Amino acid sequence: MSRSTRRAGRAVGTGRAWGIAAWTAAAAIPLAFLAVFFLLPVVSLIATGFTTEGRFDASGIPAVLGEPRTWSVVGQTLAQAALGTLLSLVLGVPAAFVLYRLRFRGRAALRGLMTVPFVLPTVVVGVAFESVFGEGGPLAALGLDRTLLVVVLALAFFNVTVVARTVGGFWSQLDPRPEQAARMLGAGPVRVWWTVTLPQIAPALASAASLVFLFCATSFGIVLILGGRSLSNVETEIYRLTVQFLDLRSAAVLSLLQFALVAAVLVVSARLRRRREQTVSLRPTAERIRRAHAPVIAVLAATVLLLHLLPMIALLVGSLRGRTAGADGAAEWTLQNYTNLFVPPADSPIDGSVADALATSLGIAALAATIALLLGGLVALVASRRPRSRVLARGIEWFDGAIMLPLGVSAVTLGFGLLLTMNRPLGIGLDLRTSTVLIPIAQALVALPIVVRTLLPVLRGIDPRQRDAAAMLGAGPLRVLGTIDLPLLGRSAGLAAGFALAASLGEFGATSFLVRPDTQTLPVVIAQLIGRQGSDSYGTALAGAVVLGAITAGIMLLAERWRGEAAAEW
Template sequence: MRKKDYLEMLPTAILMVGAFLLPLALIIIYAFEFKGRLNFFSPLNLHVVKFTFYQATLSALFASVIGFPAAYLIGKTNFKFKGTFSALSSIPFVMPSVSMALGFFTFYGANGFLNEYFLWPLFHVRFEPLFSLFGIIMGNAFYNFPLVMIIVGGALASVNPIYLEAARIDGASKLKGFFYVELPIIFPAMVSAFLLAFIYCFTSFAVVLILGGARYATIEVQIYMYLRTLLDFKNAAALTVVQLSFVFSLAFVFSLLKRGFGVFSQEISSSKSKFPLWGYFYVIFMGIFVFGPIFSQAFAGFWNFQKSSFTLEWMKNLFSGQMDPYIGNSIFYAIFWTLIFAVSSSLMVMILSSISSRVIQKKKMHLLDALFTSPLAISPVTLAFGYIILEGYVYITFPVEMVAIYTVISFPIGFQIFSSAWERFPSFVDDAASIDGAGFWTKLFKIYLPILKPQMFSSFLFSFAIAMGEMGATMVLYDPRFPTISVSAYRLFSSRHIPEAQALGTLLTISTFIIFYIIEKPFLTEK
């Protein structure tokens, strides 16, 4: 690798070593300092570990069950609004976790939209899954089913039709063709989708904290409890080591499976297969039970559930200063600092991922590729724990910590976006510009920026949305002088100011919708 390449990679290397690897290494070192005195499986820790495995397995299975039909529809069938369906089905995964959890409360709560305006008036029954294991499973599954849809749908779309044609020539029915031809081909994708969903469910934080609470604490929530409530760093370290060991093992298996096919493929099949009858029932089911919480949260801040009427009362309370004591600061400060953190981290992700992905693609540096993607497997709560330990060695302020953490957790998304772009980049254009004597800055403004403008826009907005909704690390390191929207919404919810929490969640949800629409506009425009 040339000296120039080293210099281009240096800023990203500093970020990954200083803001990612170092905090994780400090956790391991801190754990070893106890010299065998860590009780990894005390009665409480053992219960938490067992429950985490149990709920993550059920949640990932449920996500697979509801995600596979969507994968089949976008991968194998043809219908007019396939692009819109595919794009809208991805909304849950890009939603801030606090908005998704509040949306469940708004829709499935005792006085929520589903019970108050549909089930009870029509059937005189109520469906109240909140604050239960089933509520956590539903929340995690609905939040992560787009992973199954994208991964398995991409695998189905890429199956060579010649295999099915050969099977049908040999007399195989459509059903047999699927089970004996397509299923074995896409099975690695199905396993990978399950593993990835399992990892996200295993490290779920906001959904479990809001829909389950301490009674249904997972490893992630219990680590937060140890750090912020009990100040028990010893047990926090023990659970963190258990979580890191298991998640890294799963991530390694996932990376092996990923090499066999395009896990991140979002290809939409051009198949002309007829849209099945069951597909209509599935779309209706998704529209009610999955999109219901999302879209109801977008209106909850303007709705009085007791009077069943439109209101601006909750927004007025939110911005009048009445809620400031419960937030710990002004709501205007929460919006201001959220924007500062989100914009700063998004700019860093956009710049660093575009440069590093170019060098890695050009030099085929697969080891660094894996390293730069690895933050996907690390929970923000774990990373924040590392920063608490780091504070004992280096003076670091809360705003710097937040920008660094938001950048690290968003970086893999930007890196994947630009990696795909550089793979398709017309190298002859670069070569021709070099032959004509164009320098780096000339190529940057005349070639790279115009061609990669969509990727730069997407990476910035994806990172911005992630930072806007991040809650785990922010709550672990929280400093009331620098409030954020997501933590403020949770503090309002936990202090039983639910209408105002829903109002703040509404603002966050609408902001996410706008970002999502900008990113996915090409898919939402049907041809």
């Protein structure tokens, strides 16, 4: 064997070794982050609930499971999630057809606008629906305030977008010729839908339904603001047990129940997602608008106008009304509520101004989004690999599933767990509870699954033959990564950053446990002010919600412009 051949062999071996080390580090960093800041706090909090005098005690489980209140809350959670999912599907499928199967001017802009509701802070949406159905709202006479219907409508407000994006992105790729053939054979629109279209999009529908059910079942801010104790779900019940009664045992049992439910939903969603990826037929198509499309266009228009715009308009109008009545007995138009954002009213229950809280929120959200984007990029790169080894392939599946775990645990459990465990964690001589970094970490954990689900489809869409060709031409693993994967990852980074920033900016559940007087975030401040109806603080809360909603909407519209052809999974 010649010296040059041996040298080339050593170079290849060294390159492989560096490649293995790099991929191992890429997987280890997010897993370590998850272990320290997610698993440790959650497991510690649940263990505390099952510990009596320093010993494990599971005797409380039968007691909690035997309480009627427990199963009432579980039943309400399932009912809200099922009804929210059903309404989201009914409204989201027509939206998916119009936005992804029809061709018209302004379609891209309308898609961007339809994304905004999903990322609006739950506090903003809760306040908006309260402005519609609550005291003094345009629909207050219907008597629907604090009812299941309003909660379900608010859940659908968020999740119609999930259905439209998940189903629409899949639907737009299907071959239209089977539908055309069915029409030529005399099948009407309904027959074509039931016999051809529905079976084709069924995997995407089921995947969307599982995701929406997950989001509805773990909703916190919406149910807390619009439902009250009578409509508590598992998430708000954990909050009530933890904050009001310090009943960690009952909270721990409910956390385990919720985790089991969400784990089952995530398993179903993962299987349906793989089936959807395998059955897609890459034949992008769009048709012009015809008169026959009028019904689905009408459904989309009603969804946008009544479900999305009406609450936002009511919120804006309420923020421009003062407490003082005019000559006609109605409240006067004023900008005082917006002035109060900078100079707090006399009855304000918070220290500092709402503007200060907004500045704090923006800084914290920017740091959280950066953390989520860096970790999410590593996760997406690792999870997009397609190794030939069955063991490695199964390991990547488990790795991808592990990153989704924050979706399956109550944000309340996460926040309280961080508060309990971050006092010199793992022997580190630093109390993170007094630092400013703990809130961004909690928000990054919430945003991380969204970032991964945004970036991963782009990388999985790369033809493996491109990587094989680059390797055959002598490119090492890192060179292949830099020339093929990273450029495509960068195209979707703008959209992922927008999702991460918006999710962090509106995070409420975990943050509510971690804020201090000098780190109050805007969603937490709005929640404190909104409970003082009839006061200047209530008007200030409405104005703050308008500002927070406008900033979030602006972030997402910019992200949609930057994303190009990148396609998020939802």
